[in-house]
Amino acid sequence: xLAKYLLRRFAAAIPVILGVTILTxxxxxxxxxxxxxxxxxxxxxKPADIARIKAxxxxxxxIWLQYVTWLGGMLHGDFGRSLIDGSPVMSHILERxxxxxxxxxxxxxxxxxxxxxxxxTGALRRGxxxxxxxxxxxTTGFAIPQFWxxxxxxxxxxxxxxxxxxxxxxxxxxxxAFGGGDPLDRLLHLIMPAVVLSFFYLxxxxxxxxxxxxxxxxxxxxxxxxxxxxxxxxVVYLHALRNAVVPLxxxxxxxxxxxxxxxxxxxxxxxxxxxxxxxYERALQLDYTTVMGITTFAALLVVLGNLVADVLYALxxxxxxxx
Amino acid sequence: xxxxxxxKIELAPERVVERSERPGRSFWRESLDRLGxxxxxxxxxGLIALLALIAICAPLLSALVTHYDPARQDLQNxxxxxxxxxWLGTDELGRDTLTRLIWGARISLGIGFLTVAIQLTFGAAIxxxxxxxxxxxxxxxxxxxxVVLAFPPIFLFIGLSILFRPSTVTLxxxxxxxxxxxxxxxxxxxxxSIKNRDFMLATRSIGARDVRLIVGHLLPNSIPVMIVAASxxxxxxxxxxxxxxxxxxxxxxxxxxxxxxxTNAQTYFVHSVWLVVFPGVTIFVTVLAANLFGNAVRxxxxxxxx
Numbered sequence: 180x181l182a183k184y185l186l187r188r189f190a191a192a193i194p195v196i197l198g199v200t201i202l203t204x205x206x207x208x209x210x211x212x213x214x215x216x217x218x219x220x221x222x223x224x225k226p227a228d229i230a231r232i233k234a235x236x237x238x239x240x241x242i243w244l245q246y247v248t249w250l251g252g253m254l255h256g257d258f259g260r261s262l263i264d265g266s267p268v269m270s271h272i273l274e275r276x277x278x279x280x281x282x283x284x285x286x287x288x289x290x291x292x293x294x295x296x297x298x299x300t301g302a303l304r305r306g307x308x309x310x311x312x313x314x315x316x317x318t319t320g321f322a323i324p325q326f327w328x329x330x331x332x333x334x335x336x337x338x339x340x341x342x343x344x345x346x347x348x349x350x351x352x353x354x355x356a357f358g359g360g361d362p363l364d365r366l367l368h369l370i371m372p373a374v375v376l377s378f379f380y381l382x383x384x385x386x387x388x389x390x391x392x393x394x395x396x397x398x399x400x401x402x403x404x405x406x407x408x409x410x411x412x413x414v415v416y417l418h419a420l421r422n423a424v425v426p427l428x429x430x431x432x433x434x435x436x437x438x439x440x441x442x443x444x445x446x447x448x449x450x451x452x453x454x455x456x457x458x459y460e461r462a463l464q465l466d467y468t469t470v471m472g473i474t475t476f477a478a479l480l481v482v483l484g485n486l487v488a489d490v491l492y493a494l495x496x497x498x499x500x501x502x
Numbered sequence: 503x504x505x506x507x508x509x510k511i512e513l514a515p516e517r518v519v520e521r522s523e524r525p526g527r528s529f530w531r532e533s534l535d536r537l538g539x540x541x542x543x544x545x546x547x548g549l550i551a552l553l554a555l556i557a558i559c560a561p562l563l564s565a566l567v568t569h570y571d572p573a574r575q576d577l578q579n580x581x582x583x584x585x586x587x588x589w590l591g592t593d594e595l596g597r598d599t600l601t602r603l604i605w606g607a608r609i610s611l612g613i614g615f616l617t618v619a620i621q622l623t624f625g626a627a628i629x630x631x632x633x634x635x636x637x638x639x640x641x642x643x644x645x646x647x648x649v650v651l652a653f654p655p656i657f658l659f660i661g662l663s664i665l666f667r668p669s670t671v672t673l674x675x676x677x678x679x680x681x682x683x684x685x686x687x688x689x690x691x692x693x694x695s696i697k698n699r700d701f702m703l704a705t706r707s708i709g710a711r712d713v714r715l716i717v718g719h720l721l722p723n724s725i726p727v728m729i730v731a732a733s734x735x736x737x738x739x740x741x742x743x744x745x746x747x748x749x750x751x752x753x754x755x756x757x758x759x760x761x762x763x764x765t766n767a768q769t770y771f772v773h774s775v776w777l778v779v780f781p782g783v784t785i786f787v788t789v790l791a792a793n794l795f796g797n798a799v800r801x802x803x804x805x806x807x808x
Contacts, residue, residue, distance in 0.1 A: 318790065323789075
């Protein structure tokens with residue numbers, strides 16, 4: 180049964196992978212299909228030479244064969260080359276990926292760690308002042324533009340504190356250009372981008388924890404626990420919280436694709452050298468192949484991530500296999 | 503089978519009696535009443551309506567109230583502090599911030615509403631077809647949705663916006679290109695739950711064709727979820743559009759938009775705070791109002807919350 184489910188799930192992912200790659204390939208073919216970097220700048224090249232170079236690169240092949248070759252390259256981790264300098268896209272991705280993960284993972288962990296106490300407190304003091312205040316905070320988090328929040332934080336914590344002669348936070352980059360790079364320096368650079376990014380997550384998740392906690396607290400087993408004289412503290416944190424937080428795991432899991440792409444705007448505002456900013460910079464230079472290579476890479480990660488998540492759920496929860 | 507049908511017919515008079523005990527209130531009347539009772543939601547909706555009115559009347563307002571043209575430069579009065587002459591100050595070229603905000607509302611709200619319309623129309627059409635015909639049609643269309651939703655939205659927006667010169671219409675199409683997928687999924691789910699109800703069987707049995715079943719019955723019945731999806735999407739679309747403008751990939755200067763006003767402000771905000779404060783607050787308040795109104799609409803209309 181499990182094997183059959185897994186097989187079906189894998190089979191369903193294949194058309195999506197093909198669809199994603201065909202779409203990006205067509206876009207790339209339409210924009211940069213015949214372009215070879217530097218070719219136009221060399222006046223010494225004869226048409227025959229150009230034809231030979233293109234033949235070497237496989238550009239004279241029929242389009243479906245080019246697609247298959249390109250797809251085959253991706254199986255080996257080759258996501259094409261930059262339109263501008265011919266450098267392999269994968270090397271850029273690998274160079275930037277750790278920075279992006281550092282930022283997004285910090286933000287997600289911060290988001291979860293703050294969302295749970297906020298949500299629980301809100302649920303326990305339902306309708307009270309604290310609950311209303313938390314509601315305002317999370318409503319704000321839904322509506323505030325991330326890039327603007329970033330600018331305001333820079334204005335206060337970098338510019339204004341600096342002007343007042345107080346300790347201030349660096350506004351840009353992942354580490355200081357000169358003499359930086361030690362853990363403390365990196366941490367200081369991480370604070371503001373991570374706070375901005377986690378603000379959105381904690382807004383969503385704290386609402387979720389709150390409503391889930393409210394629901395759990397009205398369950399019979401909570402009443403039973405209280406009725407048998409268990410301390411309120413134990414009831415809330417031992418029995419209710421555990422069950423209220425489990426669904427949050429699913430919600431956080433849904434954000435996993437954002438590990439690569441979620442921080443783009445924040446990366447740009449704070450000059451964070453991550454994948455998002457790489458894509459953005461290359462987009463401004465109209466480097467179609469790099470943009471599409473990164474996009475394909477991220478989309479494939481999403482498909483694989485969903486696949487892994489489904490498989491894990493199926494292993495953990497036998498009910499899923501039969502539905 | 504026939505016995506069952508007869509039993510249902512016999513039950514019918516009782517149901518009529520039941521219903522007549524409650525005054526004849528349609529789903530719409532009931533939902534609108536519920537929406538009307540939500541004070542905060544109505545206030546937020548009123549604010550959106552007011553902003554829409556301001557956007558429509560922008561030429562009138564800038565001519566009669568602020569007396570400035572959004573693109574007119576006044577280099578002797580650049581970086582003017584907010585005051586009596588320029589209520590919200592001026593930017594690096596001496597352009598009036600308030601006037602530009604008023605004209606920017608046309609961009610933000612225009613793209614917001616246009617995008618909602620596009621993604622709703624297209625998404626609903628695909629969702630209805632996929633849900634109604636099922637089988638292979640459903641499989642193919644839903645795999646297409648999977649493909650579109652597999653791309654990280656922001657990557658797709660950026661990729662598409664360097665391919666097509668961004669204008670109000672192309673930007674709406676780009677944002678709707680991602681949004682239709684979730685609408686299609688939502689409508690399809692609704693169709694699947696309606697498809698096998700008795701009234702559908704009854705309509706089919708009197709010889710109704712596919713088009714009539716889809717347009718006449720499935721579409722009206724999935725309109726509540728579509729309204730909910732539309733009202734919750736507006737705020738998000740305005741945020742995305744502002745972010746794209748800010749990144750320089752959306753509406754291009756000199757056309758004023760809330761997002762691209764902040765791009766410039768970034769350079770000068772150390773000495774001219776108002777340049778970054780006012781557009782940001784405007785976006786924030788608009789999105790906040792759209793979200794609050796969206797929540798109120800969801801609470802009033804969502805059939806699943808009944």
